[in-house]
Amino acid sequence: MRLIPMDARGLVVARHRRHVTVENDAGERHQCALLRRQLKPLVGDEVDWRRQADGKGVVTGVAPRHTVLTRIDGRGRREDVAANLTQLLVVAAPVPSPDWTLLDRYLVAAELIPVKAVIVFNKLDLVNAEPEPLQDLHKIGYRVCRTSAMLGSGLGHVATVMARERGAVVGQSGTGKSSLINALLGEQLQAVGRLTEKGRHGRHTTSAATLYRLGNGGELIDSPGVRNYAPYIESAAEIERGFREFHPHLGNCRFDDCRHLAEPDCAVKAELASGGISPRRYESYEKLYDLVATLHARPSNKGG
Ligand SMILES: Nc1nc2c(ncn2[C@@H]2O[C@H](COP(=O)(O)OP(=O)(O)O)[C@@H](O)[C@H]2O)c(=O)[nH]1
Ligand SMILES: [Mg+2]
Ligand SMILES: [Zn+2]
Incomplete structure (x- = not known):
């Protein structure tokens, strides 16, 4: 008797150029190729996948998305960045000098998707006064978390805000996004280090985005920095x-x-x-x- 393998459901936790990392219900991660070129799974996508006779995984389908974070690529076209987010964590800091226009564009993206937006003002150890634009954003109802990834302060508040949410950590380069993610992940740091190492050896380079789990059901997506972010907007x-x-x-x-x-x-x-x-x-x-x-x-x- 021959058993026909059934496709299993999984979550895309990392996206590379030609393959994705899929996590199953048991939390095991598998490298998967794509059955067809037209399949374009993003981090956060629910996918169908199966193990082939040679033991390698293959993604056979992508489930409909609830939300998509987009951006305008270098040629002015729509590029999809991450799927099924519930939240954007927009990180700003006193250094480098905040680009408020960029921050507003992330907030616009969140409003239009729509997902919740939380502003994280990091490197609090470097200032004692809050910039006026931040106060204005707070006044119009945006939640602001104040943190210092360096001192480890304010992280509890961010973790609470992240509970049971799938959030992408975005914002200007150098504001401390990676530092914050590392601090939030704490002891899981080693696993992150291993993932990064693989990339350096050239095997799994150009990871567009990676999903990490916090202990409280929250999920963080670290997406590589883009210099000039703008959401793709139809009209x-x-x-x-x-x-x-x-x-x-x-x-x-x-x-x-x-x-x-x-x-x-x-x-x-x-x-x-x-x-x-x-x-x-x-x-x-x-x-x-x-x-x-x-x-x-x-x-x-x-x-x-
Ligand atoms: N003073 C201070 N420096 C920080 C803090 N968080 C990160 N940094 C520093 O800011 C720089 C950029 O951090 P990184 O996490 O790489 O930023 P990213 O580009 O947003 O991922 C690094 O030199 C960090 O050590 C903080 O809370 N306080
Ligand atoms: Mg970084
Ligand atoms: Zn008008």
């Missing part, structure tokens, strides 16, 4: 929803299709003028609008 008209402080004013402009740029009787600009919307945030909106509108105006991007 510039969607951006207004990415700025949560705009929400109460949307629909109150004179024109239904108001872009909130130079139109008369714009409720968003009225709120800006009366101080209810921060000029810095509004500037982020203008810049992102310009970026997305320019991208879609390029002939190469028309009609897919």
Whole structure:
């Protein structure tokens, strides 16, 4: 009698150029090839996979996604980064000097996906005053965790916020994302070290993202830094929803299709003028609008 092997369900915990690492229910990790080129599993994807006669794993299908984190790649096209997130942890620090526009773009990504966003202000050991933009973000309802990965302070708060969530740790390079992940993982650090080592020997290089488990059911995804992050947005008209402080004013402009740029009787600009919307945030909106509108105006991007 010949047994036909049944495909098992698994979770993609790392993505490499030609293969993925899949974790089964028992927590065992297997390197898997892809059955077809068209299969493009991301970290966080639920996949079907099986072990072939030669013992090697192969992914045979990708389950529909609940959420996808996207970015605009170097050629202005959509690139999918991670799947099925419930949270973005956006890390900023006093050093390097914060790029608030970049931080806003991660917040926009979170609003539009939609997933929860938490701002982590790291390297607290280097400052005693909180930057004004951070206070403004707190005022419009963003949760802010204050940490020092170096001193190990504030980590408990981050862990609590992460419980039972699948969060991607994102933000400017040098803010301490890797340090924070290492500090949060604590004794699991060695396992991380081993994974990294493999990469250095050139076998499993270009890992796009890796998923780590915290003890409390939380999952952290470390994605490699990108210099100029912007979420991929289908149409510039969607951006207004990415700025949560705009929400109460949307629909109150004179024109239904108001872009909130130079139109008369714009409720968003009225709120800006009366101080209810921060000029810095509004500037982020203008810049992102310009970026997305320019991208879609390029002939190469028309009609897919
Ligand atoms: N003073 C201070 N330095 C930190 C802290 N966290 C990380 N660093 C340092 O900041 C630099 C960048 O850290 P890294 O984790 O590689 O940042 P990443 O690029 O965001 O992953 C390293 O030199 C770290 O030692 C912190 O809480 N306080
Ligand atoms: Mg890093
Ligand atoms: Zn308007």
